[in-house]
Amino acid sequence: MSEPDLPVPEPTEVDEQRALEFIRIKEDTALKGRPEGDQRCDNCHFYLETSEDISYCWHDKLEIMVGGEWWCDRWEEVGVPDDEPSAEDRQTGMKLKFELVEDQQWVNEPKFGEKCDECLFYLNPDDSVSYCWHPKLRVGVGHDHWCQWWEAAPDSETGAF
Ligand code: SF4
Numbered sequence: 001m002s003e004p005d006l007p008v009p010e011p012t013e014v015d016e017q018r019a020l021e022f023i024r025i026k027e028d029t030a031l032k033g034r035p036e037g038d039q040r041c042d043n044c045h046f047y048l049e050t051s052e053d054i055s056y057c058w059h060d061k062l063e064i065m066v067g068g069e070w071w072c073d074r075w076e077e078v079g080v081p082d083d084e085p086s087a088e089d090r091q092t093g094m095k096l097k098f099e100l101v102e103d104q105q106w107v108n109e110p111k112f113g114e115k116c117d118e119c120l121f122y123l124n125p126d127d128s129v130s131y132c133w134h135p136k137l138r139v140g141v142g143h144d145h146w147c148q149w150w151e152a153a154p155d156s157e158t159g160a161f
């Protein structure tokens with residue numbers, strides 16, 4: 001006898017708020033999961049750790065984890081603005097790196113033929129960056145990223161609130 005189908009998990013109210021925050025940032029800054037010419041997050045002034053594939057963006061309009069190949073319209077050449085990340089920015093970036101990237105094995109490339117825009121938890125499969133409502137992440141991720149919680153999206157629409 002075959003196993004009964006498990007219920008498909010649903011996003012919560014927390015996800016609704018966080019997804020809206022991410023969408024607001026994305027729309028305000030034209031954030032996308034692909035470079036703009038030679039400009040990309042990992043050669044931007046505000047990308048905290050240039051040696052990492054995913055890092056904290058300390059620009060005050062973003063303050064989120066971003067992929068190295070992403071881009072937004074606040075891009076600045078390294079060293080051109082005369083400000084630096086504060087101690088608090090560095091602390092937040094390190095905390096998110098350990099809790100999200102390392103603990104969840106979040107990478108900015110597909111793995112095992114699986115990627116975020118084919119995952120149940122990726123809110124909008126048509127966007128190059130979108131909100132991931134898996135309870136261990138609850139952040140914006142890239143269309144071609146992956147983490148250990150990947151689960152195939154059903155054929156029907158995924159993640160609509
Ligand atoms: S300011 Fe924009 S381009 Fe620069 S790291 Fe942040 S998200 Fe990327």
Ligand code: SF4
Nearest residue numbers: 116119132134147150
């Ligand atoms: S659960 Fe993991 S694989 Fe799925 S969308 Fe979120 S980050 Fe991507």
